Amino acid sequence: MTSPAHERYCDEIAHQVRQLRDLVVSGTDLCATVPTCPDWSLEDLVRHTGGALRWAALLVRTRAREDVPDERVPGAAGPDARNDAGALGAWLAESGDTVVGALREAGPDAKVWSWGPRHDAGFWARRMTHEVTVHRADAVLTAGRPYRVAPDVAADAIDEWLELVRFAQRTGTDPEAGELRGPGLSIHLHATDAAPGPNAERSEVGVPPAEGWGRTIEFGEDGFTWRRGHEKATVALRGPLTDVLLAFYRRLPLDAPGLEVLGERELLEFWLERTSFG
Structure with a gap:
């Protein structure tokens, strides 16, 4: 499976922002502590997400050649009033429209600064898709x-x-990622519900578990590599694809209902403790 197309990313950003905005204005307690980001309230989380979208939009729109500080991003802080769901939801929706408009106008190949392995608008389309997807979770x-x-x-x-973890390991920007090495060790991720497809979320057509999605991470002397497909490994994480995603992003515990860890759990925990953007 190849990565989604640029327009697919743009569509998904818009879709995810709409869903997050709907949650904000639905009466959810904006003061509630976010259990997966305990330093934030729900409002803090939403402001962070909208601010990130506006930052990326400015980078793409201006074809930035270097990082832009947060204080130079118009409207990045969000509405002045706190605990105002209507104002926060409207600001978030505008943030989504702003980044999607900038990305669609630029196209995937426009040269733009980034902190990652690619320096183009396509990097930001993908990054903001998953930024808002995981923060909506x-x-x-x-x-x-x-x-x-x-x-x-x-x-x-x-x-x-x-x-991104592999990039951090190669560039030395994250010392903990540098510890992800050791020949003979491997991790397998196995989705038991369905093979991925652009319309599968809305489809009722099941896919047998044997045909599900898989990724294998292999440790070596110089770091780790990964590949698509199913293989035996030192440890395997199995479950529905959404739950595998959330566990791999440390949003669900490994013993959450529906997840199964087979083999040397300590290796998977070692990975989760040392993976970050750097």
Whole structure:
């Protein structure tokens, strides 16, 4: 499976922002602590997400050649009033429209500064898709509601995460990522529900578990590599694709209902403790 197209990312950002905005204005307690980001309230989480969208929009729109400080991003802080769901929801919706408009106008190949391995608008389309997708999960979990994401988006979020951790390891920007090495060790991720496709979230057509989605991470002397497909490994994480995504992003515990860890759990915990953007 290849990565989604640029327009698919733009569509998904808009879709995720709408869903997050709907949660904000639905009466959810904006003062509630986000269990997966305990330093934030739900309002803090939403402001962070909208601010990130506006920051990325400014980078793309101006074809930035270097980082832009937060204080130079118009409207990044959000509405002046706190605990105003209507104002916060409207600001978030405008943030989404702003970044989607900038990304669509630029196209994927426009040269733009980034902190990652690619320096183009396509990087930001993908990054903002998964930024809002995972932070919407934080918000939904805070509200105690069920969370689902389209399988192609969930699969690509895991792929992007692997690529970014590998980038941090290669560039030495994250010392903890440098510890992810050791020949003979491997991790397998196995989605038991469906193979990813752009319309699978809304489809009722099941896919047998044997044909599900898989990724294998292999440790070596120089770091780790990863590949698509199913293989035996030192440890395997199995479950529905959305839940595998959330566990891999440390949004669900490994013993959450529906998840199964087979083999040396300590290796998977070692990975989760040491993976970040750097």
